[in-house]
Amino acid sequence: MNYWNKYCECMEREELKKLQSQRLIEAVERVYYNVPYYRNLMQERGLMPEDIKGIEDLNKLPFTTKDDLRENYPYGFFAVPLSEIVRIHASSGTTGKPTVVGYTRRDIAIWSELMARTLTCGGATKDSVIQVAYGYGLFTGGLGVHYGAERLGASVIPISGGNTKRQIMLMKDFGTTVLACTPSYALYIAETMAEMNLHKDDFKLKYGILGAEPWTEGLRQEIEEKLGIVAIDIYGLSEIIGPGVASECLYKTGLHINEDHFIPEIIDPVTGEVLPEGSEGELVFTTITKEGIPVIRYRTRDISSLNYEPCPCGRTHVRMQKVIGRTDDMLIIRGVNVFPSQIESILIDIGETEPHYLLVIDRVGNMDNLEVWVEVSEKLFSDEVRRLEELNRRIAYEIQSTLGLSVRVKLVEPKTIERSQGKAVRVVDKRR
Amino acid sequence: MKIKQISVFLENKKGRLAQLTKILKENNIDISAISVADTANFGIIRMIVSRYSDAMRVIKDAGYTVNTTDVLAVEVADSPGGLHQVLEILSQNDISVEYLYSFVRRPSERALILFKIREIDEAIGVLNHNGINILSPEEIYEL
Numbered sequence: 001m002n003y004w005n006k007y008c009e010c011m012e013r014e015e016l017k018k019l020q021s022q023r024l025i026e027a028v029e030r031v032y033y034n035v036p037y038y039r040n041l042m043q044e045r046g047l048m049p050e051d052i053k054g055i056e057d058l059n060k061l062p063f064t065t066k067d068d069l070r071e072n073y074p075y076g077f078f079a080v081p082l083s084e085i086v087r088i089h090a091s092s093g094t095t096g097k098p099t100v101v102g103y104t105r106r107d108i109a110i111w112s113e114l115m116a117r118t119l120t121c122g123g124a125t126k127d128s129v130i131q132v133a134y135g136y137g138l139f140t141g142g143l144g145v146h147y148g149a150e151r152l153g154a155s156v157i158p159i160s161g162g163n164t165k166r167q168i169m170l171m172k173d174f175g176t177t178v179l180a181c182t183p184s185y186a187l188y189i190a191e192t193m194a195e196m197n198l199h200k201d202d203f204k205l206k207y208g209i210l211g212a213e214p215w216t217e218g219l220r221q222e223i224e225e226k227l228g229i230v231a232i233d234i235y236g237l238s239e240i241i242g243p244g245v246a247s248e249c250l251y252k253t254g255l256h257i258n259e260d261h262f263i264p265e266i267i268d269p270v271t272g273e274v275l276p277e278g279s280e281g282e283l284v285f286t287t288i289t290k291e292g293i294p295v296i297r298y299r300t301r302d303i304s305s306l307n308y309e310p311c312p313c314g315r316t317h318v319r320m321q322k323v324i325g326r327t328d329d330m331l332i333i334r335g336v337n338v339f340p341s342q343i344e345s346i347l348i349d350i351g352e353t354e355p356h357y358l359l360v361i362d363r364v365g366n367m368d369n370l371e372v373w374v375e376v377s378e379k380l381f382s383d384e385v386r387r388l389e390e391l392n393r394r395i396a397y398e399i400q401s402t403l404g405l406s407v408r409v410k411l412v413e414p415k416t417i418e419r420s421q422g423k424a425v426r427v428v429d430k431r432r
Numbered sequence: 433m434k435i436k437q438i439s440v441f442l443e444n445k446k447g448r449l450a451q452l453t454k455i456l457k458e459n460n461i462d463i464s465a466i467s468v469a470d471t472a473n474f475g476i477i478r479m480i481v482s483r484y485s486d487a488m489r490v491i492k493d494a495g496y497t498v499n500t501t502d503v504l505a506v507e508v509a510d511s512p513g514g515l516h517q518v519l520e521i522l523s524q525n526d527i528s529v530e531y532l533y534s535f536v537r538r539p540s541e542r543a544l545i546l547f548k549i550r551e552i553d554e555a556i557g558v559l560n561h562n563g564i565n566i567l568s569p570e571e572i573y574e575l
Contacts (some may be wrong), residue, residue: 133488196543295469302463375497376474378497378498381439381498381499383476383478383501383548384530384548387468388441388474388476395500411443413441413448413495413497414496415495416443
């Protein structure tokens with residue numbers, strides 16, 4: 001078994017708790033004195049930094065949500081001056097504005113270390129040739145894996161996503177041994193290989209470091225079989241650091257959370273109460289080493305559970321169960337976060353006062369496809385075909401430029417989309 | 433001069449047009465002209481009907497998206513070059529036609545063509561000036 005940092009990854013729990021407590025105390029001090037948002041919130045609760053004496057006091061602290069981050073757009077949560085920030089990433093928010101995160105030089109160094117651990121955990125070594133087919137850019141996937149792979153000392157192919165036939169050609173010619181991308185893209189690569197009459201034996205692939213979207217065991221088996229690899233699930237979100245929050249080891253029985261940097265909790269999404277060990281609930285993280293944008297008890301909206309049983313790999317860090325769902329209506333399509341409300345605000349901008357729409361997601365040829373059905377109201381309707389086709393194109397264009405995701409728009413008759421008694425049905429997800 | 437045309441949005445689904453015509457039949461509304469513009473996904477039905485405000489109401493009540501547009505009903509000679517004469521007048525005056533279609537019935541030896549024109553008032557002036565007959569709503573709804 002290979003470890004990147006055996007000392008940290010296999011630390012005894014008592015020692016780990018001590019480390020977490022000490023780091024939590026420092027993190028709370030940092031946010032209290034540097035982030036007015038947290039200071040106000042703590043003062044409202046009559047909390048001073050010295051009231052937090054260790055991880056046992058974690059539940060005295062307030063939660064942070066994606067909405068809180070968005071309301072303080074863009075830099076309200078930064079705990080250091082912008083001069084100390086060396087990198088900014090962003091992910092899509094629930095409405096037009098993205099969630100912005102900043103990294104100091106030390107944050108980038110820690111992130112690289114955590115990604116080096118993740119890659120090692122998933123089978124990569126310094127001798128690996130790692131093809132990074134996650135998107136590079138504001139999305140944390142590409143650069144996150146890239147820095148970790150360089151830290152590991154592997155040979156990095158920074159190809160980013162898309163251009164699949166070229167990916168496959170380089171994968172073959174360069175002798176790629178580790179593929180890092182979303183699971184749906186890995187499967188798409190496999191399908192495209194078959195179309196090109198290439199067989200898995202033509203490649204040197206051994207491992208897939210796959211994440212950024214939920215996927216099933218069935219899909220894992222299919223990818224492993226078609227690409228001839230061991231496929232590893234990784235987990236992360238930009239609000240916490242990006243990829244590198246947690247990853248499976250080769251035993252593939254849950255994802256080890258890098259607990260020396262992030263403290264996980266499982267809460268009841270309705271009451272906010274911390275649930276006993278092993279319960280399923282909403283996953284919450286507190287970052288205890290981050291400088292740029294430390295977050296306290298961040299509610300991920302992901303549903304999982306925590307398993308503190310020892311893992312045969314020797315790592316002592318707690319394992320989170322593969323994410324099994326969401327507490328909100330966020331969808332992940334080709335690695336992109338999509339909220340139905342984003343589509344709604346686009347339709348409102350176009351002039352629809354009370355838009356009726358439906359997102360239909362399907363997996364066609366192993367690629368996620370998003371189709372947006374929009375009911376044509378009198379306001380949008382025209383007797384000219386040209387106008388309606390323009391409307392169709394405009395909606396598609398606006399969605400594409402907001403989400404960075406290509407969609408097919410379908411104009412439908414009123415009342416086509418089912419009205420429910422309570423919450424409107426906005427999503428039909430036909431993926432496995 | 434201007435005639436009210438009813439336009440209805442329809443998805444390309446089997447039986448949708450028949451459902452629409454059924455509603456009109458049940459309400460004893462007569463269609464004097466109809467055209468269907470279709471694309472891969474949807475169609476637009478354009479109609480001239482008797483009792484257009486009643487028609488609007490029943491179609492709307494049935495849950496369709498419907499609107500009205502002003503069009504011109506122009507009489508042209510039912511012989512070679514009849515339509516061309518009108519189109520040439522419009523073209524010479526820089527007036528473009530969005531679409532046109534013809535009536536189901538005709539009152540005489542003349543044909544009746546419906547024109548959708550954005551610059552509708554300019555078109556009325558030009559056609560009148562050239563001695564082209566444009567039918568009034570009363571004449572049309574009586575057809």
